[in-house]
Amino acid sequence: MYDLSSVLETEAVSEVRPGTSILIAGPAMTGKESLAMEILAEGSRNGDGALVVSTGDSAENIVEDYRDRVAGVNNLQLGVVDCRAEGSGGGLADGDTPPGLYVHKVSSPGDLTGIGIGITKCLEALHGAGAEEGRMALISLSTMLTYTNRETVFKFCHVLSSRLDAAGYIGVFTIDSGAHDDQTLQVIKQAFDGLIEVRDGDAGREARVMGLTDGPTDWSEL
Amino acid sequence: MTDSAAPVVLIVEDEPDVAETYNLWLAEDYQVRIAGDGDEGLDKLDAEVDVVLLDRMMPGLSGDEVLERIRERELGCRVAMVTAVEPDFDILEMGFDAYLSKPIRSEELIETVEKLLERSTYDRLLQKYYALVEKQATLETAKSGAELAESNEYAQLQNRIADLQDELSQTMGGVEDDADFITAIQQIGGSEDT
Structure with missing residues (x-):
């Protein structure tokens, strides 16, 4: 079981079953990405593997931020699939990385096969390094939706969730709820076991969890 | 007789004995079509075909070329490439769905066809x-x-x-x-x- 309750203070996430995929949805600038990264970082502090699939940030930036986030952790096992359309060029290249770091570059957020191969290679490397448990973050589905369409993204999420389930990993996927119509959001939600909604409340950032326990949790401060 | 609802397997193989052997193994459960080279394979390929067993090394069109044309036609069939040696390339990045190295045993062939049908x-x-x-x-x-x-x-x-x-x-x-x-x-x- 994965315990996310130190990141998100609710019982609903204190025992998350391996193989669970969770959608993190909220308007722009509400800390979805940082929540996803913190869920991964908490795992790294416990020796879990971490895998980031990024459509916006470069592998170099992700690695740097992540190292800061988990400062002091020994034997960090981090995989990054960098699928920005800008392409590679400089920095961390495939295969030329320090121990414990696995980077795979893909030419576009719409190249799902490439992303799938990147994820497969990173999972293989993480498993090879002994990370039997691990957490994956995909940031963000909104970008993938602009490169493809919701049918493709829905199916991709379903297949990827199944793969994570087989690996015993958990996954968190972010989506900007303000960037898509209701139909799209409803369809994408169905590909996941649970949903974390975030918003800017009166008292600051708030989150609630749905789908992992019987009813939705109350909004609580993040 | 195989009933007409059985999945269709197309064998593209230039050695008649080999093709006939595959046919013997598969004919009980599948509707089998046999083609002696790449061109004939493409002729016998239509939307009904579920699985193609494609020999990689053939005179005329090679297996790779046939595969490319199959993908261009956007048919939903699955392709198992039959090779003389273990391929040294990354199978994940190629456009086919499985590969078999010669010589192929009957269980191996049947297992592969079943697996590809399951993917469909x-x-x-x-x-x-x-x-x-x-x-x-x-x-x-x-x-x-x-x-x-x-x-x-x-x-x-x-x-x-x-x-x-x-x-x-x-x-x-x-x-x-x-x-x-x-x-x-x-x-x-x-x-x-x-």
Whole structure:
């Protein structure tokens, strides 16, 4: 079981079953990405593997931020699939990385096969390094939706969730709820076991969890 | 006699004895078509074909060229490449779904064909699942919670969706291995070229 309750203070996430995929949805600038990264970082502090699939940030930036986030952790096992359309060029290249770091570059957020191969290679490397448990973050589905369409993204999420389930990993996927119509959001939600909604409340950032326990949790401060 | 609903396997193989051997192993459960070279293979290929066993080394069109044309025609068939040696390339990045190294044993051949058919089943189920999820989302965005709770149509839809989820999780062991994962994604589309 994965315990996310130190990141998100609710019982609903204190025992998350391996193989669970969770959608993190909220308007722009509400800390979805940082929540996803913190869920991964908490795992790294416990020796879990971490895998980031990024459509916006470069592998170099992700690695740097992540190292800061988990400062002091020994034997960090981090995989990054960098699928920005800008392409590679400089920095961390495939295969030329320090121990414990696995980077795979893909030419576009719409190249799902490439992303799938990147994820497969990173999972293989993480498993090879002994990370039997691990957490994956995909940031963000909104970008993938602009490169493809919701049918493709829905199916991709379903297949990827199944793969994570087989690996015993958990996954968190972010989506900007303000960037898509209701139909799209409803369809994408169905590909996941649970949903974390975030918003800017009166008292600051708030989150609630749905789908992992019987009813939705109350909004609580993040 | 194989019944006409049985899956169709196309064997593209330039050695008649080898093709006939495969035919013997498969004919009981599948409708088999045999082609002696790449051109004939492409002639005998249509939407009914489920699995192609494609010899890589043939006079005339090579297996790779045939594969390329098959993909261009966007038929839903699965392709197992038959090679003389273990391929040294990354199978995940090639456009075929499986490979077999000669000499092939009967169990190996049958297992591969079954696996490829299961992947096709998975794609069909996923397509059906997606269509139902779209319907469900349409109802959810158009109706209030109270209306949904009273809707028979909605309840039935939810049941069918749950059934399909179960079926999907039992097909291919729920996308257990890497090759299943990659081919399932390839089938979704969203490759760079499309």
